[in-house]
Amino acid sequence: MLKNKVIVVAGGSGLLGRFFVKAISENGGIPILADINICDQATNKKTPKDQITSCHLDITSKESIISVISEVLNSYGRIDAVVNNAYPRNHNYGQALEAVNYEDFCENVSSHLGGYFLVSQQFCKQFKKQGYGNIINMSSIYGSKAPRFGVYEGTSMTTPVEYAAIKAAVENLTRYFAQYYKESGIRVNSLSPGGILAGQPTSFLAAYRKYCASKGMLDPKDLLGAFIFLLSDGSKYMTGQNLIIDDGFTL
Numbered sequence: 001m002l003k004n005k006v007i008v009v010a011g012g013s014g015l016l017g018r019f020f021v022k023a024i025s026e027n028g029g030i031p032i033l034a035d036i037n038i039c040d041q042a043t044n045k046k047t048p049k050d051q052i053t054s055c056h057l058d059i060t061s062k063e064s065i066i067s068v069i070s071e072v073l074n075s076y077g078r079i080d081a082v083v084n085n086a087y088p089r090n091h092n093y094g095q096a097l098e099a100v101n102y103e104d105f106c107e108n109v110s111s112h113l114g115g116y117f118l119v120s121q122q123f124c125k126q127f128k129k130q131g132y133g134n135i136i137n138m139s140s141i142y143g144s145k146a147p148r149f150g151v152y153e154g155t156s157m158t159t160p161v162e163y164a165a166i167k168a169a170v171e172n173l174t175r176y177f178a179q180y181y182k183e184s185g186i187r188v189n190s191l192s193p194g195g196i197l198a199g200q201p202t203s204f205l206a207a208y209r210k211y212c213a214s215k216g217m218l219d220p221k222d223l224l225g226a227f228i229f230l231l232s233d234g235s236k237y238m239t240g241q242n243l244i245i246d247d248g249f250t251l
Contacts, residue, residue: 001232002029006076008068010034010059010119011086015198016138019220020083020227027228030076034068035086059086059115065122073126081134081231082123084116084170094160108162113169120177124186132185136230137174139192141246143167151207157200167192171242178240187239189230193223194246213248 007024011017012033024031034057055071058064072079088111092104120135127133140163147159171190178188195208195217209216226243229235244250 001228001234002027005029005080005231006032006072006078007080007231008032008034008072008082008123010057010082010084011138012054013037014085014087015196016193016220016223017083017085019224020085023224023228024231027232029231032068032072036088057086059084059119060088060111062118062122065119069122069126078130079123079126079133081136082119083231084119084135084137086112086115086119088112088115089162093162094158096158097161100161105162108160109166109169112162113166113173116170117173120173120188124177124181124184127186128181128184130185133187134231135174135177135186135188136227137170137188137190139170139174139190139242140167141192141194141244141250143169143171143190143192144242144244145250148211151204151211153203153207155201155204157204174242175240182239187236189235189238189240190242191223191226191230192242192244192246194218194244194249196220208249211249211251212246215247218245218247 002024007029009017009020009031012021013035021031021033033054036056036058038054038056055068057068069079090104090107093108116137123133123135142159142164147164152158174188174190197217197219205217223245226245
């Protein structure tokens with residue numbers, strides 16, 4: 001479905017990013033793993049044809065983003081899509097609402113939401129020159145609804161206030177860019193996963209499961225059908241949309 005499409009995955013070393021990179025490759029695409037921390041499996045190696053497989057990317061740095069764009073263009077001559085999947089946060093991220101200070105809130109919103117803006121802005125400049133391009137922004141179920149705090153009772157977990165604010169803004173950022181570039185051959189959509197399994201407490205998993213249809217928390221692979229669809233020509237007339245994959249949690 002993605003034959004020869006050159007796709008940059010920002011945050012490609014993360015929990016979801018690694019699955020995204022692999023799925024792009026398995027569907028015939030050419031994934032570019034772009035991350036501030038390159039994972040061991042793809043440490044700036046090049047293929048026998050001297051093609052980029054990974055590169056360092058700091059989404060909060062305009063210079064870093066421009067460097068990645070230039071590097072990919074030098075190797076492939078084009079970029080078909082970019083996935084905004086990076087998840088920057090500072091060391092105080094994830095505290096209870098009452099403990100969050102203003103500086104930390106602003107820093108986390110700036111790096112995460114601001115980084116998605118900066119990546120989209122810079123890649124769209126190249127996409128406009130090409131006459132086409134595709135952006136997928138990773139949002140969340142909590143970009144569309146208020147958190148269900150009850151599922152966290154008895155655990156140290158919560159939904160950070162920064163996360164909820166960021167992901168809601170990501171969805172409107174998606175619509176803004178989609179509308180702005182609607183006549184430029186550029187389309188912009190977002191994908192909103194439900195909770196992803198990552199060693200959470202059993203009590204939380206059981207409480208979360210009560211709101212779902214059949215599975216509850218998802219594996220990263222459960223997102224791949226929708227992810228590949230948004231990157232493929234099968235969704236070429238979709239723009240400004242948000243796809244929720246959550247086993248019914250938000251109903």
